[in-house]
Amino acid sequence: MNGSIRRSRTLALAGTLAVLYPAGAIWARTAPPFAQLLREAREAPRITALDADVDQALGKAEQARARPNPSINLYGENFVGDLRRNARDQQQTTLQIDQPIELGGKRAARIAAGDAGVAVAQARGIEGRLAFAAELARAYAAAEIADRRIALAEDEVQEATDVLKVARALVAAGKEARLRQVQAEAELHTMESDLEVARAQRVGALARLAAMAGSPTPYTGLAESLIDRMNARPASGPVDPMQSAAVRLAQAEREAAARALTVQQRSATPDITAQLGVRQLRVANGPAVVAGVTVPLPVFDRNRGNIAAAQAELQGMEARAAAARLEAEAGTRAARALIAATDARGEAARRTLSTAEEAYRLARIAYEAGKAPLIELLSARHNLGAARSVILDADMARFDARTTLARLAGLSIAGEPVQ
Incomplete structure (x- = not known):
């Protein structure tokens, strides 16, 4: 009966995997060592998005250096009129070029703001890469813990199987009631179910790792033990929190807000438009040169709203930088x-x-000798399984804490700088 149940569960798991992954995809590849995986993940969608943000900022910075374009105007006057009064004899044609001239240092302020935007995008890119490296490391470690949970579950299935064999022998010898064998069988079924859950969790952990790394096919295993590698590394050196990526990003955003305020303040200064043209008079023998200047009057719009908004944004960024x-x-x-x-x-x-x-060893010896009830053996085995599970939870907690400190230091868990 146990064999048929085990076979049916195995077939069910195989069917689930066949639905999740196309034929042959599940055997695709093993996840490389973490340092190599992190380098390969430079083409992952999240990293590509960060690079695109930097490119966008560079484009805006380049556009900030552009000067206003001139405009060409063509005017015609008196080309239609009363022939009796000789209106058409006074026809005039004017070709004029208008060139806006920025005053008050607007272009310099705009260029500085564009450069500050690039610095923000780059700082955000570093902070995003560090966050990605930390999440990728946690995903790698989670897949490793899933592997260890499978090994733990397999050990527990084997132990439960051994206990069932002993229980059957004692029942056959008349030293135990039939109820003890049923209890041992139920315990074995529970362990087998936990093993299948652990296997499914491993598949999910490897799939998440592949998705984060940008791999089109799921991984089937890991090339190294990242947790053991972390344990073998010495303690990290001193970490300067003021040099963390989050603080640098906040400082860059504060600087960008200050540059944006300067842009709005300079925008309050009106620009002028210089005009130069040539006018052809029909009654004259030659052209006439015309020139002029257009100066807007800042009567209604002095950009006060935008300046106030930029000042508020700067105050907010200063507060965020202090909080960071x-x-x-x-x-x-x-x-x-x-x-x-x-x-x-x-x-x-x-x-x-x-x-x-x-x-557990002593309880099993006592049970096999008929000196202890099955309930004591099962209790000891439960305590052993719980202790093993606590070991895995402790390893993951230690790994998570070290990953957090590495991120603050600007490093991956492998000890490599993240740029």
């Missing part, structure tokens, strides 16, 4: 404290695991 500095300092302290706490938690979890393994 405080958060970076607090985040660095919290990350270091969390690393120490998760390290202590990991050590405690390993001591608990050692105790649980010994308790």
Whole structure:
């Protein structure tokens, strides 16, 4: 019966995988080592979007350097009129060029604002790359933890199978009631179900990792243990929170807001338009040169609303920059404290695991000798499984804390600078 149930569940899992992935795609490739994966992910959609934002800012900065275009005007006067009064004898044709001239340093302010926009896009790109590297590392570690959970579930299935064999032998010898065998069978079915869930979670974790990395096909495994690699690395050096990507981004946004305010202030200065043209008179022997200047009167629009809005934006950016500095300092302290706490938690979890393994070993010896009931063995096995699961949770927490600190330091979890 157990074999048929196991086969049916295996077929169901295979059917699910066949629906999720086309034939052959599931065997596509193994995820490369994390450092290589991070380099390959430069073409991932999220990174491409960050690059596009920088290109957009560069385009706007280039456009900010453009000067106003001149315009050409052609005027005709007195070309239709009363022939008896000789109106057409006074026909005039004027060709004129108008050139707007920016005053008050508008172009320089606009160029400075464009350059500040580029700096913001670049800072946002670095901050986004660091966030992406941290999320990719967590996805890689999650896939590794999913692998370990499968191994843990397989061990528990094997242990439950061994317990069932012992229970059947004791029942056959008349030393246990039939109820104990049923309890052991139920326990085995539960472990088999947990194993299938772990396998499904592994498929999902690998699929998410492939999607983040921009891989068109899902991964089937990992090329390295990123958690073990993290454990082998020495503790990171001092981290300057004032040099974190978030603080630099906030400072760049504050500078951009200041440049935008200058643009609005300079825009209040009216521009002039210089005019130069040639007028042809029908009654004259030659052309006449005409020139002029157009000066707008700032009576109704003095750009006060835009200036006030830019001032408010600058105040907001200054407050955000101050908040970013405080958060970076607090985040660095919290990350270091969390690393120490998760390290202590990991050590405690390993001591608990050692105790649980010994308790399970003794409970099994006692049960097989008929000196302890099955309920004690099952309880010891549950405690052992819980201790193993706590080890995995502690490893993931330690990894997450170190990933956070690496991001604050401007590094990937592999210790490489992210630019």
